[in-house]
Amino acid sequence: MSVTGTNNTILQNRVLVDVDIKPITRKFHLQLEPPSLLNNLADVDRLKDKLPEGFHNAYMPLPILNKVSEVLWGANWQVTVTLAQFNGIWQVIDVEPGDTSSRHYGIAVDIGTTTVVGYLVDLTTGKTLGSAADYNGQVQYGEDILTRIYLAADEGGRKKFQQAIVQTLNSLISRLINEFKISKHEISAVTVGANTTMVHLLLGLDPSRICMLPYIPVVNHPGFINAASLGLDINPLASLYCLPGVGSYVGGDIISGILASGMHKKTDLALFVDIGTNGEMVLGNSEWLTACAGAAGPALEGGVARHGMRAEPGAVYEVRIDEQTGAVHYKTVASQKPCGICGSGLVDCLAELLLAGVINRAGKFKDSNKEFTVVPASEAENNTAITFTQTDIDNIMRTKGAVNAALEYLLESVGCRFEEIETFYAAGAFGQYLDLESAVTIGLYPDLQRDRMIRLGNSSGEGARLALISEDCLREAEEISRSITYFELNASEVFMNKFVGSRFLPHTNLDYYPTVKKKMLARGLLVD
Known part of the structure; x- marks a missing residue:
């Protein structure tokens, strides 16, 4: 019998989760x-x-x-x-x-709009044996999520997107079982953490109403499905479980993240933020949870910046401006010659330009310039200067403003204040690599004590793993999804009013950001 009954303790960036192994x-x-x-x-x-x-x-x-x-x-x-x-x-x-009880395996998957990550899990111990990642095969048909929703409105489009993601999953599974010399028949279950649209495209469901009033998906709780019916190349009778969502814009990936963080079990007020394709946030504790979401990702994933790109070799991911000389220092992914800027680099640029006095709090250049040179042409891969433009700034300001407005809206809705937030969880790949100080400086993250700011990494994949190895965690995930109060921001006039007034760095009310205010005062950028 492979069910050990012992505790499996996971230490993920200082988040301790005790799990009884009951796969x-x-x-x-x-x-x-x-x-x-x-x-x-x-x-x-x-x-x-x-x-x-x-x-x-x-x-x-x-x-x-x-x-x-x-x-x-x-x-x-x-x-x-x-x-x-x-x-x-x-x-x-x-x-x-014979006795094959020790060869007991499952796959936990995080299906992102851009990237898919699969984890091979030993179900006798709960441990992850290995992982594999690749681009979501759907990208070839539609880079952004709205394009995919539009194209998947008809049956032919849905079939194309479903086949693309299944091929991606089968490729990752093949890599993992070959690496660890496991038969595909030994994979008995798959769990999936994904946003609502990605779940619909995986299951071949019509996602078209997700982005139309009143924003109602086909399903939030798909339950267990026969994996072979989707074409997954594992045990033909294996089960596939998609973690439940709450609504069109708060999906199973966020439920996975809450599960991985453990915030639903703690009495302290916590804020969970995952900025990817959408900007999702959850506020609450063991007694209550509220959530909302809005479009955020493209501006911060580099998708709409003039020289924006994914975090691939050659992408500028860190930028610093010398306070004394104004010289620009940067780092690139894999130390390759720079060829663009990824999301963390864009956030750094905005924060550094503010602290250097190049832009004002409204995000506008103080002189007549319309762009700032991050990498001169002589140092760039294509001999073309990599710049950060006023349009780039405006796009990020809208995203940042939406995050500010959403947080204010949630806090007011439950009668809480900024300073009452005890713990902040930054989820997702973007949150893992984003510089916390830069994120606070522009107001993307709240100005809390830094030791209360916890990077969760791929919390969607971790939550999927927990659901795979523990029936208790799976039930917790379903209870979380049922208990969350979901605010639909698209229908809120209050949110829109806050959004209009939120586009200042780091915030309209500087008292919410005391450490940033102190830095700006020290540099003579504010009058006390």
């Missing part, structure tokens, strides 16, 4: 009594009677019924049975000769 699939090694004239139970009945308490009534599909006798008689009545859960019902998905 959503189980393997049991059984030694059966051979049949005789005095013991003439049918083969299937004999096997099911030997299963542990609570599993005797497990459903056995026809492919397994056809397999049981051959395996039992050929293995001297010593076999290993694999069971998977399908919406509260246990189902036998494999019968193998």
Whole structure:
């Protein structure tokens, strides 16, 4: 039996989560009594009677019924049975000769709009054995999420996007099982953390109403699905579980993040922010949770900047302006010759220009310039200067303003103040690599004590892993999704009014950002 019953303790950037290992699939090694004239139970009945308490009534599909006798008689009545859960019902998905209970594996997946990451998990220990990542194959048909929603409105488009993501997943699974010498039939379950649109495209559902009033998806709680029905190349009877969402713009990736952070179990007020394709935030504690979301990603992923790019080799990811000389210092991904700026570099640029006095608090250049040279042409890969333009600034200011307005809206809705936030969780790849000081300087993140600001990394993938290895965590995820109060910002006049007044650096009210105010005073950029 592979279920250890012991605690699996995960330390992820100072977030400690204790998990009882109770995976959503189980393997049991059984030694059966051979049949005789005095013991003439049918083969299937004999096997099911030997299963542990609570599993005797497990459903056995026809492919397994056809397999049981051959395996039992050929293995001297010593076999290993694999069971998977399908919406509260246990189902036998494999019968193998001998004792294979230690070879028990699952895949946890984070499906992002741009990037997909798969984690191979040992379900006997709960540990991640390895990971693999690649671009979401859907990118070839639509770079941004709105394009994909539009193109997937008809059945042909949906099929194209579904095939693309399934091919991406199968490629990642193939890489992992080959690396660790695992048979695809040994993968008994897949769990997925993804936003609402990505779940719809994976399942072949119509996402078109997600971005139309009143913003209603086809489903928020898809439950368990047969993985083979989607074309996943694993055990053909394996289960696939998509973590539940709350609405069109707060999906299973955010529920995964809350699960991974543990904020739903703590009494202190916490703020969880994931800035990617959308800017999602969750405010609350063990007693209540509120959430909202809005379009954020393109400006901060480099998608709309003149010289913006993904965080690939050659992307400028860090920028500093010398306070005394005004000289620009930068770093690039993989130390390659610069060819563009990724999201963290754009945030750095905005913060450094503010602190250097090049732009004012409204994000406007103080002189007649319309751009700032980050990398001169002589140092750039294509002999073209890499610049940060007024248009780039305006785009980031809108994104930053939306985050400010959303946070103010959430705080006012529950009667809390900025200073009452005890812990801040920065989720996602963007949050992992973004400089905290720069994010606070422009007002993208709240100005809290830095030791209360925790980078979660890929919390969507981590939450998917927790749901994979623990039925308790899976139930917690569903309880979280049902308990969240979701605010639809698109329909809120209050939010829009706050958004209009939020586009100042770091905020309209400088008292919300005391450390930034202190820096600006020290540099003579403010009059006390």
